[in-house]
């Protein structure tokens with residue numbers, strides 16, 4: 001039995017989709033907070049189980065019988081280390097034979113503020129003694145392509161990443177990598193997963209301009225000014241801080257990577273920036 005948590009989210013759902021191409025549905029279970037969100041998976045023969053990272057008492061039944069468990073990291077920033085530790089504890093009690101975890105690129109050296117909770121989770125997983133795989137996911141292309149509307153509206157992409165390169169890949173690429181590890185044999189304990197063709201924010205703006213057929217500039221701002229723009233656009237301050245910090249660390253190279261782990265794991269090139277922009281613009 002392969003069990004995927006966070007299966008009602010974007011990535012978890014794609015992992016389940018990818019697994020269903022590799023193994024029978026009866027060998028896959030999806031852990032979600034709200035089973036109503038996973039009715040479609042249940043209709044396809046996937047066992048849907050209720051499990052809430054924040055309610056440890058729900059986790060034993062959620063992961064029972066798992067040979068392999070994918071812990072998809074929570075989106076509740078600030079509570080994740082505690083939530084994930086509860087899942088690790090449940091996995092240990094259930095005697096899971098492989099625990100895979102969606103971590104962050106270069107978790108052990110990354111200066112991104114987001115990396116701290118991922119590193120804490122990796123430490124907890126190592127301490128559990130469970131056989132494990134860290135799927136250290138880089139930035140999603142969708143982080144950019146799902147927020148193109150203001151870029152198109154203003155003819156500008158703003159940020160603080162300077163000339164830093166971001167080795168982003170599509171969620172579907174990371175999902176296929178997770179499914180490959182879960183349905184196959186994990187050859188390593190740590191994979192650094194990132195896109196084949198890192199790009200700068202100026203290159204991102206140029207690609208959107210090319211496809212949209214209108215001028216779009218990359219405007220690099222000091223971090224405090226970028227933060228003010230994000231808050232002015234209605235983002236909660238805590239989320240703005242995360243985005244600004246990611247850009248500041250990207251300027252130092254912390255979202256870049258050249259390992260090629262993702263391409264090798266999925267057996268194909270990763271999704272290109274051009275393809276992601278094209279899909280987002282409906283071209």
Ligand SMILES: NC(=O)c1ccc[n+]([C@@H]2O[C@H](COP(=O)([O-])OP(=O)(O)OC[C@H]3O[C@@H](n4cnc5c(N)ncnc54)[C@H](OP(=O)(O)O)[C@@H]3O)[C@@H](O)[C@H]2O)c1
Pocket residue numbers: 005006007008009010011012032033034037051052053054072073074075076083102137138139140143171
């Ligand atoms: N690499 C990147 O660029 C990047 C970007 C954004 C996020 N991430 C990380 O990658 C993860 C997966 O990405 P995504 O795009 O799939 O995010 P997402 O769509 O927000 O999915 C997050 C999933 O976590 C589940 N979750 C949150 N709190 C939970 C709890 N207390 N108990 C059980 N499940 C809980 C959510 O359940 P519900 O469906 O019930 O809400 C959802 O299924 C995120 O959670 C975040 O840690 C990475």
